Amino acid sequence: MKVLFYTDVTWSLGNIHNNLVKEFCKRGIYSNMLNWDFDYSVREFDYLNKIYDVFVTLPGPCVNLLISKGIPANKIICVAHSRFDVKHGVDSNIPWASLRNVVAISPDLVKTHKILGVDVNVELVQNGIDFELFHREPATELTRLGYFGSDFAPDVLAGTGDCKRKHLAESISTITGLPLIGTGSKLVNLCMPTLYESIDSLIMPSSSPEACGLPYMEAAAAGRLPISSSVGIIDHLGKPAGLVLRMDEESFVEQGVFQINELVASPKRFRSLCVEAQDFARHYYDWSAVIGRWIDVLTKLDNNL
Numbered sequence: 001m002k003v004l005f006y007t008d009v010t011w012s013l014g015n016i017h018n019n020l021v022k023e024f025c026k027r028g029i030y031s032n033m034l035n036w037d038f039d040y041s042v043r044e045f046d047y048l049n050k051i052y053d054v055f056v057t058l059p060g061p062c063v064n065l066l067i068s069k070g071i072p073a074n075k076i077i078c079v080a081h082s083r084f085d086v087k088h089g090v091d092s093n094i095p096w097a098s099l100r101n102v103v104a105i106s107p108d109l110v111k112t113h114k115i116l117g118v119d120v121n122v123e124l125v126q127n128g129i130d131f132e133l134f135h136r137e138p139a140t141e142l143t144r145l146g147y148f149g150s151d152f153a154p155d156v157l158a159g160t161g162d163c164k165r166k167h168l169a170e171s172i173s174t175i176t177g178l179p180l181i182g183t184g185s186k187l188v189n190l191c192m193p194t195l196y197e198s199i200d201s202l203i204m205p206s207s208s209p210e211a212c213g214l215p216y217m218e219a220a221a222a223g224r225l226p227i228s229s230s231v232g233i234i235d236h237l238g239k240p241a242g243l244v245l246r247m248d249e250e251s252f253v254e255q256g257v258f259q260i261n262e263l264v265a266s267p268k269r270f271r272s273l274c275v276e277a278q279d280f281a282r283h284y285y286d287w288s289a290v291i292g293r294w295i296d297v298l299t300k301l302d303n304n305l
Helices: 010-026 042-051 061-068 085-091 108-117 166-176 189-198 214-221 231-239 248-265 267-284 287-299
Strands: 002-007 031-036 056-057 076-080 099-102 199-205 227-231 243-245
Touching: 002 010, 002 042, 002 267, 010 031, 010 189, 010 214, 010 287, 031 267, 042 248, 056 061, 056 287, 061 076, 076 085, 076 108, 085 108, 099 287, 108 231, 166 199, 166 248, 189 214, 199 214, 199 248, 214 227, 214 231, 214 267, 227 231, 227 267, 243 248
Parallel strands: 002 031, 002 056, 056 076, 076 099, 199 227, 227 243
Antiparallel strands: none
């Protein structure tokens, strides 16, 4: 079996698919990434079609592009990483029923397909992280907060509002007097492990449309306490690596300020929570814990081939 990931090679998608390539290859499945930012010829895709058994991409225009370049629909698997991806697939009128498989990285995204009228079976997988790459000595005291998400992302189902809610992290920072560290700009994914050395705790104030929250998982692996509402990977697994706050904005800020002030005054408890978060990440977030399901879903036989 040979698998080609046709995707963005930077930021979170680059991180995820780079690790998938490594994990697949460890298990005897040859795979590669193809950068979707370049325009490849029909001739190039014809060559690729003769090499690879499966083409994996996100639902949306890329599915139709692959088909237009000569890749059979029943060799294409689309994996949704956000509600946006599902909507792009619907808006692009991709041939859902003809695809080899349709996949989502969270239970919310499985439901989103149904809500948006996609009447096919959707397989569920879970994103992972390279635990050892992000592993650091756990933080010893709480002096710096972090926010490593997007500045803004609308909820495609509601049609309005910002599901990332960065302003809540900013409010907590202002009230507690602790600095809020960000990425400063969009950084290539390979930079991310070092960035967690600049913070002691990560705030993920997203609302329910959050599909996963990769920085949450990475922060936990780095021994930095993640603080969030019950969304993304926390909702997916039904248990958190760190502290969980109420969803509504006012309560999120009030609880966040209270918890953070308590932890600033109690370094021993804070350190203990960071160690617990790291242990949780080791057992539940590392690729070794989830890769089996990815392999099952992406390499399962298709009788139409």
